[in-house]
Amino acid sequence: xxxxxxxxxxxKSEHIGDDGALIxxxxxxxxxxxxxxxxxxxxxxYYQIASKAMMINISDAVAMNAKPKYALLSVSMxxxxxxxxxxxxxxxxxxxxxxxxxxxIGGDTISNVKxxxxxxxxxxxxxxLLRSNIKKGYLIAFTxxxxxxxxxxxxxxxxxxxxxxxxxxxxxxxxxxxxxAERFLSSGMDISDGLFSDLDKLSSVNRVGxxxxxxxxxxxxxxxxxxxxxxxxxxRHKKAVLRRAKQSRTPLNIFAKSVRKRYVNCxxxxxx
Amino acid sequence: xxxxxxxxxxxKSEHIGDDGALIxxxxxxxxxxxxxxxxxxxxxxYYQIASKAMMINISDAVAMNAKPKYALLSVSMxxxxxxxxxxxxxxxxxxxxxxxxxxxIGGDTISNVKxxxxxxxxxxxxxxLLRSNIKKGYLIAFTxxxxxxxxxxxxxxxxxxxxxxxxxxxxxxxxxxxxxAERFLSSGMDISDGLFSDLDKLSSVNRVGxxxxxxxxxxxxxxxxxxxxxxxxxxRHKKAVLRRAKQSRTPLNIFAKSVRKRYVNCxxxxxx
Numbered sequence: 001x002x003x004x005x006x007x008x009x010x011x012k013s014e015h016i017g018d019d020g021a022l023i024x025x026x027x028x029x030x031x032x033x034x035x036x037x038x039x040x041x042x043x044x045x046y047y048q049i050a051s052k053a054m055m056i057n058i059s060d061a062v063a064m065n066a067k068p069k070y071a072l073l074s075v076s077m078x079x080x081x082x083x084x085x086x087x088x089x090x091x092x093x094x095x096x097x098x099x100x101x102x103x104x105i106g107g108d109t110i111s112n113v114k115x116x117x118x119x120x121x122x123x124x125x126x127x128x129l130l131r132s133n134i135k136k137g138y139l140i141a142f143t144x145x146x147x148x149x150x151x152x153x154x155x156x157x158x159x160x161x162x163x164x165x166x167x168x169x170x171x172x173x174x175x176x177x178x179x180x181a182e183r184f185l186s187s188g189m190d191i192s193d194g195l196f197s198d199l200d201k202l203s204s205v206n207r208v209g210x211x212x213x214x215x216x217x218x219x220x221x222x223x224x225x226x227x228x229x230x231x232x233x234x235x236r237h238k239k240a241v242l243r244r245a246k247q248s249r250t251p252l253n254i255f256a257k258s259v260r261k262r263y264v265n266c267x268x269x270x271x272x
Numbered sequence: 273x274x275x276x277x278x279x280x281x282x283x284k285s286e287h288i289g290d291d292g293a294l295i296x297x298x299x300x301x302x303x304x305x306x307x308x309x310x311x312x313x314x315x316x317x318y319y320q321i322a323s324k325a326m327m328i329n330i331s332d333a334v335a336m337n338a339k340p341k342y343a344l345l346s347v348s349m350x351x352x353x354x355x356x357x358x359x360x361x362x363x364x365x366x367x368x369x370x371x372x373x374x375x376x377i378g379g380d381t382i383s384n385v386k387x388x389x390x391x392x393x394x395x396x397x398x399x400x401l402l403r404s405n406i407k408k409g410y411l412i413a414f415t416x417x418x419x420x421x422x423x424x425x426x427x428x429x430x431x432x433x434x435x436x437x438x439x440x441x442x443x444x445x446x447x448x449x450x451x452x453a454e455r456f457l458s459s460g461m462d463i464s465d466g467l468f469s470d471l472d473k474l475s476s477v478n479r480v481g482x483x484x485x486x487x488x489x490x491x492x493x494x495x496x497x498x499x500x501x502x503x504x505x506x507x508r509h510k511k512a513v514l515r516r517a518k519q520s521r522t523p524l525n526i527f528a529k530s531v532r533k534r535y536v537n538c539x540x541x542x543x544x
Contacts, residue, residue: 003358004381007347010362011376015342021377023342030344030392032380037348070287070295072302074346074390075279076309086275090282104283105293108304108390109276118346118380120302120392 017205018130019060019189020123027123029060035078035114043156046085048169049115050092055171056192057119058100059227062175063190065182066125070105071097073119076112089115129178129188134206134232138186140256143174143229143245146195150223167226174229174250181244184237191228196221198230199256200265209261216255222267232258289477290402291332291461292395299395301332307350307386315428318357320441321387322364327443328464329391330372331499334447335462337454338397342377343369345391348384361387401450401460406478406504410458412528415446415501415517418467422495439498446501446522453516456509463500468493470502471528472537481533488527494539504530 008016015021020029033053035041044052054071061068073093077086097104102121134140152168155161162168178188187206191198196218199210233241238254245252280288287293292301305325307313316324326343333340345365349358369376374393406412424440427433434440450460459478463470468490471482505513510526517524 003349003353003355004383006355007349007358007362007381010359010366013375013377015375015377021342021344023377028342028344028377028392028394030346030379032346032348032382032390034348034382034384034388037382037384070293070300072293072300072392074302074304076304076306076388077275077279081275083275083278086279087282090279094282103285103287105285105287105295105300107302109279110304110306110309111276112306112309112388116306116348116384116388118304118390120300120344122300 019063020066022064022128025124025126027061027064027066027125027128028120029057030118030120031057031060032118034116041115044169046088047092050089051096052169052171053117053119054093054096055173056227057121059171059173059190059192061121061123062173062178063129063188063229064125065127065129065178066123068100068102068121068123070122071102071119072105073107074117075107075109076114076116077109078112078114127182129182129185131187131189131202131205133186134202134208134258136208136258136260137235138232138258139235139238139254140210140232140258141252141254142191142195143177143250143252145251146191146226146228147220147223149225150219171227173227176248177245177250178229180248181241184240184244185231185233187232189230191226191230192224194222194224194267195230196265196267199263202230202232203263206258208258209263210256211259211261212256214255218266291335292338294336294400297396297398299333299336299338299397299400300392301329302390302392303329303332304390306388313387316441318360319364322361323368324441324443325389325391326365326368327445328499329393331443331445331462331464333393333395334445334450335401335460335501336397337399337401337450338395340372340374340393340395342394343374343391344377345379346389347379347381348386348388349381350384350386399454401454401457403459403461403474403477405458406474406480406530408480408530408532409507410504410530411507411510411526412482412504412530413524413526414463414467415449415522415524417523418463418498418500419492419495421497422491443499445499448520449517449522450501452520453513456512456516457503457505459504461502463498463502464496466494466496466539467502468537468539472535474502474504475535478530480530481535482528483531483533484528486527490538
């Protein structure tokens with residue numbers, strides 16, 4: 001067990017294990033977005049940094065089929081920051097909040113060595129989508145295309161430039177597809193650590209393995225920060241799910257089915 | 273306006289302005305506790321760091337007369353951390369959570385250069401205590417003793433040692449007094465930035481000044497991180513409030529009354 005998982009294993013709440021914690025109809029989620037851990041400040045404008053910090057957090061809410069309502073920000077400001085940059089940062093937070101109907105209700109700002117952000121999202125759902133509920137024989141699918149995020153990160157690490165519409169900067173969420181298809185989906189999560197690593201989580205929770213119907217390269221399966229959706233559903237809902245995907249213009253790739261087999265994640269760990 | 277306040281002023285939610293954001297009967301609060309900003313790792317054990325991070329966050333809930341229910345942790349781990357230290361850290365979070373009946377329901381852990389913690393607390397209240405509602409002629413009081421925190425911080429900065437029961441390490445909250453006296457208190461907040469700075473906030477919100485009935489030295493009024501309570505109440509409740517303070521063994525110092533006068537904070541700003 002890596003140290004990160006060891007730390008998490010110390011906490012035993014029944015609410016831990018999904019993209020957010022479900023309590024009655026509320027979902028609580030919280031993710032960090034830290035300079036030199038998740039981004040370098042040369043890579044993105046302050047506006048883009050704030051927007052992405054919001055989007056990766058909203059992704060957890062959307063992944064549970066919840067509607068984000070409130071956000072709390074914690075922002076540690078680097079000493080170099082100017083008033084103009086701070087305004088840009090605030091605009092990034094606010095524009096995404098406005099787009100999703102989120103009220104930014106509080107938080108904390110401090111002065112620190114670098115720009116480190118954590119965001120808490122309070123969201124609401126009547127039909128939560130959890131990581132559990134996968135039975136053997138269910139179909140497994142992901143939305144959109146995978147692999148671009150890892151490629152673009154590599155470019156940035158090699159001092160290259162990426163398009164401002166790159167998924168690494170400008171995340172698209174699949175909230176329309178999820179709310180359209182909610183009746184037919186059994187299980188879901190967002191692809192933040194990478195398809196293969198996130199399948200590993202579904203495998204542990206549901207005690208199933210996966211039989212792939214197509215070969216997926218490591219460059220695709222090990223690409224993290226994709227923020228596409230990974231979903232599972234009963235095969236008798238296949239047509240209905242595909243129809244809802246089409247209606248919401250969401251490419252949907254059914255790439256595996258759940259089986260009684262051990263799943264082995266072949267990606268190297270990102271953390272620690 | 274300093275840069276921190278400028279940033280906060282960019283957000284206009286009606287829920288911003290108290291120690292936490294009140295939405296129906298829920299209170300949401302979030303505070304950062306960062307290495308080299310709020311503590312140095314030589315000053316405290318990992319257990320003490322985690323406990324204090326929890327306590328300063330619970331203080332916001334208690335200050336609003338709310339009962340903390342859930343916590344989300346975001347912990348950035350330094351590369352030097354060992355498994356043993358991580359366990360100590362987890363114990364610090366858990367022991368305080370257990371003491372206050374809080375369920376730690378999620379969060380995020382990352383690998384970073386230093387130990388930076390943010391905590392979100394979800395709490396519940398039937399009778400919230402806000403910063404507003406002070407009328408002219410109300411009595412203003414603080415609990416406990418002030419000044420020790422600043423003195424102890426100075427000792428630590430000069431490489432001295434402090435007692436492990438020092439308020440700088442081991443915070444006592446005034447939840448018993450607050451729940452006992454809730455009927456009689458009009459307004460309240462915790463003293464985190466220092467008495468004089470926190471009076472400044474009450475002054476802005478309520479458009480009142482304060483007439484002191486006793487001289488308070490800067491070494492006391494400008495001492496931050498005290499986590500005592502600052503409260504206001506109608507003078508006809510004076511006896512009742514003092515009785516409840518006594519019942520809960522809480523020293524209560526009535527030091528001023530609110531007046532139609534401008535208030536001037538004589539402390540230097542801590543931030544930025």
